[in-house]
Amino acid sequence: MRSPFRPDVPPDAAVLDDHKPLIRSLDRRGLIRGGLSLGALVMLTGCDVKRPEAVESALLAISRFNDGVQALLFDPNKLAPTYAASMILRPPKFNAYYDVMDVKPVNGVTWRLEVSGLVADKRAWTLSDLQALPQTSMVIKHICVEGWSYIGGWTGVPLRLFLERVGADLRAKYVAFRTADNYPSSIDMASALHPQTLLALKYGGDTLADPFGYPLRLRTAVKLGYKNPKWVTAIEVTNKYPGGYWESLGFPWFAGI
Amino acid sequence: MASLRLLVVCGMLAVAVAVAAHAQSATPGGMPPPPGMSLAESAAMRFPQPVRVGDLLGREVLRPVESQDILGRVRRVVRDRNGQIMVVIDFGGFLGFGSRPIAVPVDAMVLLGQDMEIVAFTPKQLQQFPTFSPSGTTDVPDDTVIKVGLAKPSH
Numbered sequence: 001m002r003s004p005f006r007p008d009v010p011p012d013a014a015v016l017d018d019h020k021p022l023i024r025s026l027d028r029r030g031l032i033r034g035g036l037s038l039g040a041l042v043m044l045t046g047c048d049v050k051r052p053e054a055v056e057s058a059l060l061a062i063s064r065f066n067d068g069v070q071a072l073l074f075d076p077n078k079l080a081p082t083y084a085a086s087m088i089l090r091p092p093k094f095n096a097y098y099d100v101m102d103v104k105p106v107n108g109v110t111w112r113l114e115v116s117g118l119v120a121d122k123r124a125w126t127l128s129d130l131q132a133l134p135q136t137s138m139v140i141k142h143i144c145v146e147g148w149s150y151i152g153g154w155t156g157v158p159l160r161l162f163l164e165r166v167g168a169d170l171r172a173k174y175v176a177f178r179t180a181d182n183y184p185s186s187i188d189m190a191s192a193l194h195p196q197t198l199l200a201l202k203y204g205g206d207t208l209a210d211p212f213g214y215p216l217r218l219r220t221a222v223k224l225g226y227k228n229p230k231w232v233t234a235i236e237v238t239n240k241y242p243g244g245y246w247e248s249l250g251f252p253w254f255a256g257i
Numbered sequence: 258m259a260s261l262r263l264l265v266v267c268g269m270l271a272v273a274v275a276v277a278a279h280a281q282s283a284t285p286g287g288m289p290p291p292p293g294m295s296l297a298e299s300a301a302m303r304f305p306q307p308v309r310v311g312d313l314l315g316r317e318v319l320r321p322v323e324s325q326d327i328l329g330r331v332r333r334v335v336r337d338r339n340g341q342i343m344v345v346i347d348f349g350g351f352l353g354f355g356s357r358p359i360a361v362p363v364d365a366m367v368l369l370g371q372d373m374e375i376v377a378f379t380p381k382q383l384q385q386f387p388t389f390s391p392s393g394t395t396d397v398p399d400d401t402v403i404k405v406g407l408a409k410p411s412h
Contacts, residue, residue, distance in 0.1 A: 091306035093370030094407040101302045146412060150370050211304045211407055 067254035074256055076190050080221035083139045088153040088204050094211045105210040106180050106231050117236040120167025127215045133157045138196055143257055144225040154219045156200035160193045168237045176242035180231035186242035196221035224255040289377040300364035303406025310334045311399030318346050321374045321411045335394040345389050358389040367408040
């Protein structure tokens with residue numbers, strides 16, 4: 001009998017072949033130790049467990065491998081589901097690595113968006129510069145790694161259009177973001193060029209409110225919530241792995257949906 | 258054997274930590290307000306956002322702790338005799354039975370995505386709230402837009 005859990009479209013087996021050397025490079029003993037420690041960690045939740053370096057490096061190697069597989073499986077033309085405007089949650093759900101009372105509103109008049117790295121035009125952008133660019137709207141689901149989600153309506157400049165305007169090297173690997181709340185983040189170029197990746201300026205037709213990233217935040221339908229930095233102040237196009245806030249604490253970098 | 262004992266101790270510790278977290282839940286993120294600060298002043302620090310009253314009806318009301326216990330559901334939004342906006346919640350009960358309506362000041366509550374939370378009162382305090390009586394209050398129409406503060410998820 002066919003397993004009910006089997007996906008309709010199984011992943012391409014070639015993916016495994018492409019990564020054979022990496023799989024082999026994962027030390028077998030390290031893997032076993034990793035498995036044991038995971039089990040132990042689950043049982044010992046709440047206690048301070050000193051993890052051997054080997055376990056951590058094995059787990060990180062597996063996480064990097066997963067990132068690679070996700071990047072290979074990513075279809076730049078496949079669109080995430082969209083929803084009716086009537087389903088937009090107003091206001092959206094607040095989330096950050098700190099509570100809402102610690103949000104520091106950004107002054108949209110003095111705010112500038114800096115552009116650096118592999119781009120032809122490094123001129124900084126004002127809010128009105130960005131508002132003058134063609135805008136796109138999308139109603140998409142925000143999916144958090146914690147398990148919650150909500151449907152939101154976002155309007156802004158497609159990141160692809162912005163990258164083209166500044167003459168970015170679209171063959172570069174990464175697009176990195178810095179923010180006013182010190183929450184660095186970065187995504188792969190394929191996701192940056194996806195039609196559902198926006199530099200969002202509005203929510204539900206209104207200017208973004210302070211707790212949700214005014215004046216500008218990233219909203220992409222192809223990544224988990226933590227890959228959507230708010231209060232963006234700088235964009236860099238680069239080939240050097242930029243990492244991110246949660247990524248440096250062990251979260252997967254690719255985090256595709 | 259020693260490791261088994263360690264496991265048991267760790268398990269007990271974990272339970273103790275969980276209990277402590279529940280005991281501290283009366284003051285999540287500065288709530289209830291510190292002495293000398295009103296509910297309204299405290300709520301103003303939570304970036305109150307416009308929300309349609311009709312969109313609040315039926316929402317689940319949670320406790321701002323990791324287990325996110327459901328305290329009840331929003332049944333109506335009213336103005337009391339003093340003009341203060343109160344959220345009437347079907348509070349308590351079990352499996353939908355035995356709940357009773359209580360009126361909680363909107364400034365004691367926050368929006369959490371599709372849900373609401375009561376951040377300024379503990380369940381014990383809410384149990385002491387009188388059962389809501391509509392006399393002297395007026396319903397706030399569904400299309401009215403009021404402002405409600407925010408909180409980050411408790412988990």
